[in-house]
Amino acid sequence: MTEAIVPPRDAGPVLVVEHLRKEFPARSRAAETLVAVDDVGFTLERGGSLAVVGESGSGKTTTARIVAGLERATSGTVTVSGRRKDTAARPVQMVFQDPFASLDPRQRIGAGLTELLRVRIGLGRAAAMERAVGLLTEVGLDEQHAQRLPRDLSGGQRQRVAIARALALEPEILILDEAVAALDVSVQAQVLNLLTDIRERTTVAFLFVSHDLAVVRQITDHCLVMRGGRVVERGRTADVLDHPQDPYTQELLDAVPRPGWQPRRRSA
Structure with missing residues (x-):
C-alpha cells in the first residue's frame, strides 16, 4: 500500500470564507428576513x-453549519483546499454537542464504524474492521468498547x-460545535487532551x-468574536482574551465566573 502524503502545515490556508451571509424568513410580519450571518x-x-x-x-453555529455544508449560504463563498464547497463532503466533518444524536442506539459501536468505512471509504470488511479498532484506539477506547x-x-x-467517526472520513477540517459543553470538568479535560494529541x-x-x-x-491559536451575525473582533486567542479591543468581547470576559464569585439575587 502506498503511504499517504501528508501536506505540510505551512501549505497555505485549508479554509477560506469570504463575505458569508445567511438570511432566514422572519417569523414576524415586521421584517421580511432575519440576517443570521452578515459579511463574515x-x-x-x-x-x-x-x-x-x-x-x-x-x-457562530450557523456559520459553522454553512462551512460543514449543512446550511446553504444566501451569498458568499466557502473554499476548502482551493475548491469551492457547496455541499457536505468528506473534507469537512462536524462533531456536535450531543454525540448520542449521531449514533444509532441499536447498533454496536464497532459495527457502526465498520459500516461507515465500508460505505464512505470503500474498504473491504476485514480492512474496515481493523481500521475501526484502530480509530477507537486513537481516541482512547478499545475493542471492548x-x-x-x-x-x-x-x-x-x-x-x-463521535470524534472517531469524524476522523474515519479523513477530514481536512474538523468542526467542533460546543463539543465539550455537556461534559463535566474532568471528562472535558480528557477530551480536550485528546483533541490536542490529534x-x-x-x-x-x-x-x-x-x-x-x-x-x-486551551485549545485554539486564533479566535474571532461574533455578535448579531457579524465579526466584531479577531486575532490570536491570547491577545483577544487578554487585551480585548471591542466592548462586547470585554462583556463576554466579565461574564466568566471567577474564584469566589457569588450569584447576585435580583431585587423584586
Whole structure:
C-alpha cells in the first residue's frame, strides 16, 4: 500500500470564507428576513485551530453549519483546499454537542464504524474492521468498547466515538460545535487532551465553536468574536482574551465566573 502524503502545515490556508451571509424568513410580519450571518470572512490554516465565540444567537453555529455544508449560504463563498464547497463532503466533518444524536442506539459501536468505512471509504470488511479498532484506539477506547451500544457508554466515551467517526472520513477540517459543553470538568479535560494529541500528530484543522472562553484559550491559536451575525473582533486567542479591543468581547470576559464569585439575587 502506498503511504499517504501528508501536506505540510505551512501549505497555505485549508479554509477560506469570504463575505458569508445567511438570511432566514422572519417569523414576524415586521421584517421580511432575519440576517443570521452578515459579511463574515476568515481563513483557517492547515493544522491550525480557530475559535468562533459569541453568545446564543450570535451566528457562530450557523456559520459553522454553512462551512460543514449543512446550511446553504444566501451569498458568499466557502473554499476548502482551493475548491469551492457547496455541499457536505468528506473534507469537512462536524462533531456536535450531543454525540448520542449521531449514533444509532441499536447498533454496536464497532459495527457502526465498520459500516461507515465500508460505505464512505470503500474498504473491504476485514480492512474496515481493523481500521475501526484502530480509530477507537486513537481516541482512547478499545475493542471492548467496539462491542457496546451507545447507551452503555459514558458521555465522554460517546463523544470520543463521535470524534472517531469524524476522523474515519479523513477530514481536512474538523468542526467542533460546543463539543465539550455537556461534559463535566474532568471528562472535558480528557477530551480536550485528546483533541490536542490529534492536532500534534495530524494536519487536521479545528474550527471550534464555543461560548466557553476557558476552553477556547486551551485549545485554539486564533479566535474571532461574533455578535448579531457579524465579526466584531479577531486575532490570536491570547491577545483577544487578554487585551480585548471591542466592548462586547470585554462583556463576554466579565461574564466568566471567577474564584469566589457569588450569584447576585435580583431585587423584586
